[in-house]
Amino acid sequence: MAIATETHHEEKPSSKGSTVEKRWTLNDFDIGKPLGRGKFGHVYLAREKRIRVYLIVEYAANGELYKELQRCKYFSESRAATYISSLARALIYLHGKHVIHRDIKPENLLIGIQGELKIADFGWSVHTFNRRRTMCGTLDYLPPEMVESIEHDANVDVWSLGVLCYEFLYGVPPFEAKEHSDTYRRIVKVDLKFPPKPVISPSAKDLISQMLVKDSSQRLPLHKLLEHPWIVQNADPSGIYRG
Known part of the structure; x- marks a missing residue:
């Protein structure tokens, strides 16, 4: 899967019933080879380490x-x-x-x-x-x-x-x-x-x-x-x- 390097977040319930903010960091991912670059950033092949990925895009296997x-x-x-x-x-x-x-x-x-x-x-x-x-x-x-x-x-x-x-x-x-x-x-x-x-x-x-x-x-x-x-x-x- 390809992942952008933007930081996204989701809210999860705390032990007291309120919600706490979960923020993605690069530490949540194993970053692989670079796939390309554009005006707004770089795109890498990556694997999320533990839980579901918030944003993914299709991998174009044969490149540009x-x-x-x-x-x-x-x-x-x-x-x-x-x-x-x-x-x-x-x-x-x-x-x-x-x-x-x-x-x-x-x-x-x-x-x-x-x-x-x-x-x-x-x-x-x-x-x-x-x-x-x-x-x-x-x-x-x-x-x-x-x-x-x-x-x-x-x-x-x-x-x-x-x-x-x-x-x-x-x-x-x-x-x-x-x-x-x-x-x-x-x-x-x-x-x-x-x-x-x-x-x-x-x-x-x-x-x-x-x-x-x-x-x-x-x-x-x-x-x-x-x-x-x-x-x-x-x-x-x-x-x-x-x-």
């Missing part, structure tokens, strides 16, 4: 997708399409619950024991019915509306999914530049270029181009993404890449 992408350099179209379709279905569910993730990137995607993807790190997510203005997330994945500090909605996740698809296929995000100011400029202009290598299909380029649109209202809706020819022809319907 980011490390797998680094190992492979880039993914095949079938693997990329399988991952993108799986994430699209997950985001449809989140958006249906009025949750915007706002930080979709390889570092925040975990691989389960069967090879399935799991969205993690909801530190920048928000539950909302309204448009937002907060600038958050990771620079290479920021949409134009966040860069320009104007209102944004759930379509920021569609943009991030487009950036992710590009990075899956080329090994680098599409608007990467040496200077942050240049990255901002390329994002605002949607300076989208497809390098000659690795060679990817025109259908994949078409899908990416329909997600990376400056006008957020014109980005390809996620349910339409699942019907796109590139997804239909390349993605495993199970959402699990089987190699």
Whole structure:
């Protein structure tokens, strides 16, 4: 089980019938190997020594997708399409619950024991019915509306999914530049270029181009993404890449 390093407490009855506060400390746990780190702390594999654990999260046995992408350099179209379709279905569910993730990137995607993807790190997510203005997330994945500090909605996740698809296929995000100011400029202009290598299909380029649109209202809706020819022809319907 994975456990956060926050301190939680519960109340237990004392011998006199009143309640006394029980506080968790690190001494209550055997701490194992580190699993990852984020903006708000470190995550470790841990075992509670004596009584039940107050907060646990599922252990993703195959680790971060980011490390797998680094190992492979880039993914095949079938693997990329399988991952993108799986994430699209997950985001449809989140958006249906009025949750915007706002930080979709390889570092925040975990691989389960069967090879399935799991969205993690909801530190920048928000539950909302309204448009937002907060600038958050990771620079290479920021949409134009966040860069320009104007209102944004759930379509920021569609943009991030487009950036992710590009990075899956080329090994680098599409608007990467040496200077942050240049990255901002390329994002605002949607300076989208497809390098000659690795060679990817025109259908994949078409899908990416329909997600990376400056006008957020014109980005390809996620349910339409699942019907796109590139997804239909390349993605495993199970959402699990089987190699």
